[in-house]
Amino acid sequence: MTRQKELDRLHEEIATCEKCRLHISRLNPVPGEGPVDAKLMLVGEAPGAREDESGRPFVGRSGELLTTLLSGIGLSRSDVFITSILKSRPPKNRTPSRREIEACRHYLERQIEIINPQIVVLLGGVAVSSMIGPWKLSQSHGRFYEGGEHTFFITYHPAAALRFPKFRDVMKADFEILKQELK
Numbered sequence: 001m002t003r004q005k006e007l008d009r010l011h012e013e014i015a016t017c018e019k020c021r022l023h024i025s026r027l028n029p030v031p032g033e034g035p036v037d038a039k040l041m042l043v044g045e046a047p048g049a050r051e052d053e054s055g056r057p058f059v060g061r062s063g064e065l066l067t068t069l070l071s072g073i074g075l076s077r078s079d080v081f082i083t084s085i086l087k088s089r090p091p092k093n094r095t096p097s098r099r100e101i102e103a104c105r106h107y108l109e110r111q112i113e114i115i116n117p118q119i120v121v122l123l124g125g126v127a128v129s130s131m132i133g134p135w136k137l138s139q140s141h142g143r144f145y146e147g148g149e150h151t152f153f154i155t156y157h158p159a160a161a162l163r164f165p166k167f168r169d170v171m172k173a174d175f176e177i178l179k180q181e182l183k
Helices: 003-015 049-054 061-072 098-115 125-131 158-163 166-182
Strands: 040-044 081-084 119-123 143-147 150-155
Touching (some): 003 098, 040 098, 040 125, 061 158, 061 166, 081 098, 098 125, 119 125, 119 166, 150 166, 158 166
Parallel strands (some): 040 081, 040 119, 119 150
16 A cells, blocks of 8 residues: 555544544544655644634644744745644644543554654644653753654744744744754
8 A cells, every 4th residue: 555545544534533522523623734755744732723624734823824934944835744633623722631632642653654754843832742741842942852763853833933922033943953954
């Protein structure tokens, strides 16, 4: 089976998932999107309202900022695979529960295995703690972490930069570090 077919099957599985209660209230599952051979995978927390409506990741204001940050290092959305820890929106955009994260985590792990990106960018505290442990973003952003067969890069979630503008420059600097590693 080709990697694309494997990814398509996984996304079909996500579309019918009922492993947590979020499937009851979601409008659309949001498995992620991008090329199956992407060198860079970006992982956020969970879909928001706009993502739930469209079934696509990072299409709201956070997505606009993410697209700008990618453009700043010479990449477009079509160059990277974008997804989240959760594949369904938590009500009122609340923080995902541990149970919800555990229900979805294996989907993300399988996506990483299929795509096999050079770097997995963890956007924000939920993505970081879900994949590599409880790191303080203020101390770990802009750093790489070797986890098993994969390299993770830690930075803030774009929503944090929208709420607190000081993080926008921090994220720009982090993405410059990322750019150097991608060369």
